[in-house]
Amino acid sequence: MSQYMIATSSTCDLPRTWLDEHHVPFISYRFTVNDEPREDDCREESRAAIYRGMRAGDLLKTSMINEYAYYEFFQAQLETGKDLIFLDMSEKMSVSFENARRAAEAIREEYSDRRFYVMDTRCISGGLGFLVKKMVSMMEAGADYDSVIAWGEENKLKIAHRFTVDDLNYLKRGGRVSNASALVGSLLSIKPVLYVPDGGTLDVAKKVRGRKAALAAIRDAVLNDLSQMQDVSGQEMIILNADCLADAEFIRDAVRQAHPEFGEIAISSLGVVIGAHCGPGLLTVFYLCNERTPG
Secondary structure, three states: OOOEEEEEEHHHOOOHHHHHHOOOOEEOOEEEEOOEEEEOOOOHHHHHHHHHHHHOOOOEEEEOOOHHHHHHHHHHHHOOOOEEEEEEOOHHHOOHHHHHHHHHHHHHHHOOOOOEEEEEOOOOHHHHHHHHHHHHHHHHOOOOHHHHHHHHHHHHHHEEEEEEOOOHHHHHHOOOOOHHHHHHHHHOOEEEEEEOOOOOOOEEEEEEEOHHHHHHHHHHHHHHHHHOOOOOEOOOEEEEEOOOHHHHHHHHHHHHHHOOOEOOEEEEEOOHHHHHHHOOOOEEEEEEOOOOOOO
């Protein structure tokens, strides 16, 4: 049995079934629906219900995880007697990461005989989930603590993140675009195609007219990334959707047609925290590439 464990946050956006099956503990972000408090439980049925509600007009607000909540979470894991690797979303995307770092510093004093590594993953959502899956797979195969960390640090910036949103008003509420930009963009049916660069932020790769053009831009960027790789046989991909399953299947089918040798392409619902800021219709794609580029 492994003498260490890997833990994460609910913003890894992996299905609860996978997290439970692989015994990966996670700390939950909290949010409100029309001011009613909720906790991100990573369940597919919870996510589906949230997006149905958002389409009907429900208003979501998210909150950071405070330092004490992280402290209690880390303490519970270290009390098992195992060393710990913790993976949260990019430092640049959430104030929560600094709270995690401070909690980790405090907990190390209490468990000075234990190894405890907090990684700035530079990943978000399914990109974080992709990293978690790969590192857990290595752990389960018998890789030691240092080797798993080394792989994560070496490969985290090779996890491509590609997004598009359907409604700019959600980005406006989160301060990602101005009121004027959201209004003009909506009138012109502008759809941003987004990606995560090495710094771990969320940037615009390009702007296109219409949903079909946005999906085509993501498809083309994905296929271009894969064409640059020496071998994609057996590789994995995660596609997350916020109530737009047909669009996820469109990307999956395009990858399958171009690369029948490709491995698992997992489709599931996007997590609530990222979805709250981007809205229903958000489509995201995550996979290994040679380097992160706009497309």
